[in-house]
Amino acid sequence: MTPDADSWARAALCLRLLLSAPGYLAGASIRMRASPDRDRLLSILQPLNMRRIHPSISDEQLFGGLDLSATLNYSQVIENKGILSDPRTMVVGMAERCGGDLAAKLAHQMDRDIGHCLIALDEGAEPDETLPPALAERLPFHIAPEGRMPKDWRVVPAGTLSVTPAAVSASATDAETLVLLAAQFGIDSLRVPLMALRVARVHAATHKRTSLEQTDLEVAACLVFPHRATRLPQAEPENEAPPPSNPETGQEAESDASSRMPEGDMLVEAVRALLPPDLLAGLVPAGTGRRTGGDGAGQKRKGNRRGRPLPSRPGRLDGRSRIDLIATLRAAAPWQPIRREAQPNTPGLLIRPSDIRLKRYVEQSDRLLIFTVDASGSAAVSRLNEAKGAVELLLAQAYAARDHVALISFRGSTADLLLPPTRSLVQTKRRLASLPGGGGTPLATGLQHALALATQTRSKGLTPTLIVLTDGRANIALDGSTNRTQAMEDAEQMAHVFRAHGIQTLVIDMSARPQATLKALAGQFDGQYLPLPRADAQALTGAVSAALQG
Amino acid sequence: MNTPFPFSAIVGQEAMKQAMVLTAVDPGIGGVLVFGDRGTGKSTAVRALAALLPPIRAVESCPVNSAKSAECPEWAELGSKKLVSRPTPVIDLPLGATEDRVVGALDIERALTRGEKAFEPGLLARANRGYLYIDEVNLLEDHIVDLLLDVAQSGENVVEREGLSIRHAARFVLVGSGNPEEGELRPQLLDRFGLSVEVRSPNDVTERVEVIKRRDAFETDHAAFMAHYSAEDAKIRDTILKARKRLPKIATPDAILEDCAALCIALGSDGLRGELTLLRTARALAAYQGRRKLSRDHLRAVAPSALSHRLRRDPLDEAGSGTRVLRTVDEVLG
Structure with a gap:
């Protein structure tokens, strides 16, 4: 079977299991762009009677609340039922845009274990755009079929289960196998093996078995583990890695270790075969950290103009804020009989200023500091370490201000994005420490990369700020040729583009003596110029923070 | 499946368990904050705490669980003044809770149907003499955080809104849990928590297997599992009661x-x-x-x-x- 067809077959299996026991399995994430294939996939889930929710759904729709019109009509409190009041299947569209707070609310509901099922449609284009981790953590399946749907693709529903999944008996070793396997793939959360156990039970139930068998575990492991793996198991399980024959697992494990050894290996092989091919590239070193990115939520700013809606607050209309009509009416409603008594002749609703409710929104906007660091030979000789120290100190300040940072270095004939925008200090520090030096100074290329990043992040709602650390001796032109004049011209060209985009810029001169050309370049940026001959890191930081605040 | 997972059945996480037990011994410590990775049993432990706490004696019809009828707020319309024993309240403060839900508000039903002004107590009233639990505390909205800070410090909830002027005792132990990756907590609120513990996924395979086994037993063999561990819970409860006397x-x-x-x-x-x-x-x-x-x-x-x-x-x-x-x-x- 080709890999594509294989991924579709796995998707079919996920759907089949999900259809059999939606509430027990709690859902799946489907990573596909909107397409006929996805529609077909969703149409298979139709029997679950799904309710659609969107990332900016209000709490009232989710949890229910007062039904104002009915309450007024009947003079008694009538509450709306929220979507989450009863166990049901929900589909979250554009789940990658779902914020941390909605994710937390949904996750809490799923933890109640009353039979909610959540289908999260992940339409993220970039690898970083994924589900909020709190949700991804609780969804056993990750359906991401590759290529076109095979013509003969279909899902055979298992029909009504004659065996309740929860009644399928699992032996102690079954649970152990799954935990060990999860540990081998570097999966930290303990929810994952639990979910795998549930999947195994459902699989057994669809085959009308009342106890778990090897195939059930294999299927469960293959469906639940691969997309969560953070490392590959060691080929030859040493004592360090948790192999199936770990002596610490007690006498019970020792007694049948020999019988389980091959089984564990087979499972490892089965899951390993399903690991995504680019896993190694995206792997984080075990135990040191986790993936960057996440929901990409910047720092939130509350206001009354734009962004996602928040619950409204009492306030006065001052011409700048917007009224929340429904909330205002709701605030006024209970008082109508009392106010009517006081003013029997006034027609219409009696609304007082104290009833006014104002809309509030939360907007995501954050500053991104793009450090563009010259790591060329000329800079490296004396100042690169100083620059590193300065960037590190700046990072501490950026952390305090909740700024994002990105790191670009240029040397030789190329520029590299060493660190995509992140708030992780530890990562930035690590990348910075390993920044090598030497080679030519392709200043324009570095700026080009910075510009691409700046425009891209700006469209995501960040406010980019460029900080260039260089000695100004540009000698590699944009086309890669070694031509000092051309290189400087190209750099100026880039500076003009930056100015046209209105990106705030700070040029830090790290050469031994202030360079007039660099000062001119800073002028082209319409930015600030900081000559720092013989500066220590501390002085550099002070200068930068002063310049940024000014 | 609505009975919480028993406290004594939680494997490992000694620091977290110790912190929770200690606030039960002396509520004056001022709450616990549990920060840590996903899937480490934070919420499970807090919800299990409820079953562990000794019952309190309170006036039956008092909305704020007063210990004596003299302490009941004057706005409460008391029915029976009998003292009854009830479980220590552990109140969940959901993330989406509105200000009205938290501090209490005008009783809309009575205002609408009878045109009367009456106060409907909120979560803070119910949490008096008990615990207030906030899951994902770092995602809580700022204005709710401000309210909580104020009340947690003064031990009294003052409501001055919608023509109501009402105050009642609100002394509770704050318990928060959250995942630091999703946002930081404001220092003011951080300081209000007496204890903070960080939890991590256990690295030991035996421990992990044990967690899964117990959870699985809890789900499949519920009755026998609960019978065994409620006895364990009862032992901890006795020790807590003795410790309170000795304190x-x-x-x-x-x-x-x-x-x-x-x-x-x-x-x-x-x-x-x-x-x-x-x-x-x-x-x-x-x-x-x-x-x-x-x-x-x-x-x-x-x-x-x-x-x-x-x-x-x-x-x-x-x-x-x-x-x-x-x-x-x-x-x-x-």
Whole structure:
């Protein structure tokens, strides 16, 4: 079977299991762009009677609340039922845009274990755009079929289960196998093996078995583990890695270790075969950290103009804020009989200023500091370490201000994005420490990369700020040729583009003596110029923070 | 499946369990904050706590669980004034809760149907003399946080809105849990929590297997599982009750007080709340262990949870503040 067809077959299996026991399995994430294939996939889930929710759904729709019109009509409190009041299947569209707070609310509901099922449609284009981790953590399946749907693709529903999944008996070793396997793939959360156990039970139930068998575990492991793996198991399980024959697992494990050894290996092989091919590239070193990115939520700013809606607050209309009509009416409603008594002749609703409710929104906007660091030979000789120290100190300040940072270095004939925008200090520090030096100074290329990043992040709602650390001796032109004049011209060209985009810029001169050309370049940026001959890191930081605040 | 997972059945996570038990021994410690990775049993432990707490005696119809009928707020329309025993309230503050739900508001039903002005108590009233639990506390909205800070400090909820002017006692233990990756907590709120613990996924395979086994047994073989562990829970509850009796009698040598101060100075923790909490927690631990006198070992055991969240944060310190506390404890206490 080709890999594509294989991924579709796995998707079919996920759907089949999900259809059999939606509430027990709690859902799946489907990573596909909107397409006929996805529609077909969703149409298979139709029997679950799904309710659609969107990332900016209000709490009232989710949890229910007062039904104002009915309450007024009947003079008694009538509450709306929220979507989450009863166990049901929900589909979250554009789940990658779902914020941390909605994710937390949904996750809490799923933890109640009353039979909610959540289908999260992940339409993220970039690898970083994924589900909020709190949700991804609780969804056993990750359906991401590759290529076109095979013509003969279909899902055979298992029909009504004659065996309740929860009644399928699992032996102690079954649970152990799954935990060990999860540990081998570097999966930290303990929810994952639990979910795998549930999947195994459902699989057994669809085959009308009342106890778990090897195939059930294999299927469960293959469906639940691969997309969560953070490392590959060691080929030859040493004592360090948790192999199936770990002596610490007690006498019970020792007694049948020999019988389980091959089984564990087979499972490892089965899951390993399903690991995504680019896993190694995206792997984080075990135990040191986790993936960057996440929901990409910047720092939130509350206001009354734009962004996602928040619950409204009492306030006065001052011409700048917007009224929340429904909330205002709701605030006024209970008082109508009392106010009517006081003013029997006034027609219409009696609304007082104290009833006014104002809309509030939360907007995501954050500053991104793009450090563009010259790591060329000329800079490296004396100042690169100083620059590193300065960037590190700046990072501490950026952390305090909740700024994002990105790191670009240029040397030789190329520029590299060493660190995509992140708030992780530890990562930035690590990348910075390993920044090598030497080679030519392709200043324009570095700026080009910075510009691409700046425009891209700006469209995501960040406010980019460029900080260039260089000695100004540009000698590699944009086309890669070694031509000092051309290189400087190209750099100026880039500076003009930056100015046209209105990106705030700070040029830090790290050469031994202030360079007039660099000062001119800073002028082209319409930015600030900081000559720092013989500066220590501390002085550099002070200068930068002063310049940024000014 | 609505019975919570029993507290005694939670595998490992000793620091978290100890912190929760200690706040049960002395509610004056002022709450626990549990921060940590996903899937480590944070919420499970808090929800399990409810079953562990000894019942309280309260006026039957009092909305704020007053212990005496004289303490009931005057606005409450009391039916029966009988004292009844009821479980210690553990109230969930959901993330989406509105201000009205939290502090209480005009009783809309009565206003609409009878045109009467009456107060409908909120979550803070129900949490009086009990626990208020906030899951994902770092995602809580700022204005709710402000409210909580105010009430947690004064022990009284004052409602001045919609023509109502009402106050009632609201003394509760704040318990928060969250995942630091999703956002930080404001320092003011951080400081209100007496203890903070960090939980991690267990690294030991045996422990992990045990977690899965117990959880699985809880789901599949519910009755037998509960029967076994409710007895265990009852034992902890008895110890807590004994510890509460013993607590006022714990002797505190002056040398220990000096140790407390020295420790806090060495760590540079802001304010004096650190010393006070450290001392209280250590005393609660001594009582729980059945000792009569406070010793350095008690201080050592509780210092990380009582102090680690009160330090000035060094953003470039990768080790985390827990390690810093331990290091300083070793230096100061020898």
